Amino acid sequence: MRYIEHLIEPVRLLLSWQAQESKDRSRYVVGELVRKEGKVVLNYLNDTEDFERACQHGFSGHPAFRIKxxxxxxxxxxxxxxxxxxxxxxxxDFYRYMEMRGLNPDAEISDFALLGYVGARLPDDGFELVHPFDNAMQPFEFITEVAGFRHGSEVVPDDIAIDAPVQFVPEPDNGYDSQAIRIEMGGRKLGYVDRGRLSLFHRLLHAGYSIAGSVVRKNGTADRPLIYIFTAVGAKTH
Known part of the structure; x- marks a missing residue:
C-alpha cells in the first residue's frame, strides 16, 4: 500500500455536492469550512456560479445547515x-479505513485534516469535502477519484493496472467546461478531474509544479466501477 507521506493541515475545506438526479451527475462547489477563532465555520458560496447551478438542480443546503x-x-x-x-x-477496523485512503494508520492527523483527505462521502446525499491545499508547499500527495469514468472512459476496468501512470491534460476547448482537465492512461481517456479539484490542478499547472499520477485503487461495482488516482505534487519543472 502506498501512503501519503506529507500531510498538510488544511486552512479550509471545500464542500462539494453532486446533483443525484441530473443527467450528468455533476459536482458543484457550494461551500467552505473555515477555521475561525477556535471553531469551524460553514460558509455557503452563494455568490458563485457553482452554487447557482447546484440550486437549479435542487440543492437546499446540508441537512444540518439548511440555506436560510x-x-x-x-x-x-x-x-x-x-x-x-x-x-x-x-x-x-479503523486502520483499514485509513489504509484504503492512502493514510498511514500510525499517522497523527486532526479530524479537520482527515475530513479533507478522505472526503467523508456518504452513498446517499451527494456531499464530499475537498482539501484545496491552499498555500501548501510541495511536495505533497493526495488521492482523487476519476470523475466520469463510467460514461466516458476509453479503457475498461480489467485493462487498468494498479500503479499504471496517468497524465492530466487540460481541455480548454471542452464545450461543457473550458476548465476541464482530462485524465489519460497511455493516450486513452479515463475520465476527468473532479470539479472540486479543478482550481487546485490549474493552480499547480500554471505555477509549473510537476504532477505525477498513478492508479492506486479500483473498486465499486460492475455497474458503477470506481478508479482512484494517487497524485504526487513535486518541484517546479519550469
Whole structure:
C-alpha cells in the first residue's frame, strides 16, 4: 500500500455536492469550512456560479445547515456534524479505513485534516469535502477519484493496472467546461478531474509544479466501477 507521506493541515475545506438526479451527475462547489477563532465555520458560496447551478438542480443546503434567507454562515457544531460522517476512530477496523485512503494508520492527523483527505462521502446525499491545499508547499500527495469514468472512459476496468501512470491534460476547448482537465492512461481517456479539484490542478499547472499520477485503487461495482488516482505534487519543472 502506498501512503501519503506529507500531510498538510488544511486552512479550509471545500464542500462539494453532486446533483443525484441530473443527467450528468455533476459536482458543484457550494461551500467552505473555515477555521475561525477556535471553531469551524460553514460558509455557503452563494455568490458563485457553482452554487447557482447546484440550486437549479435542487440543492437546499446540508441537512444540518439548511440555506436560510437571513444568512448563509453557520458556526455551531459544524465540525461535529461532519465528523459524524466518519467511522469512529475506536473501531477495530479503523486502520483499514485509513489504509484504503492512502493514510498511514500510525499517522497523527486532526479530524479537520482527515475530513479533507478522505472526503467523508456518504452513498446517499451527494456531499464530499475537498482539501484545496491552499498555500501548501510541495511536495505533497493526495488521492482523487476519476470523475466520469463510467460514461466516458476509453479503457475498461480489467485493462487498468494498479500503479499504471496517468497524465492530466487540460481541455480548454471542452464545450461543457473550458476548465476541464482530462485524465489519460497511455493516450486513452479515463475520465476527468473532479470539479472540486479543478482550481487546485490549474493552480499547480500554471505555477509549473510537476504532477505525477498513478492508479492506486479500483473498486465499486460492475455497474458503477470506481478508479482512484494517487497524485504526487513535486518541484517546479519550469
Amino acid at each position: 434567507e437571513e444568512g448563509t454562515t453557520y458556526d455551531d457544531k459544524v465540525l461535529e456534524a461532519f465528523v459524524r460522517r466518519l467511522p469512529p476512530r475506536s473501531r477495530s
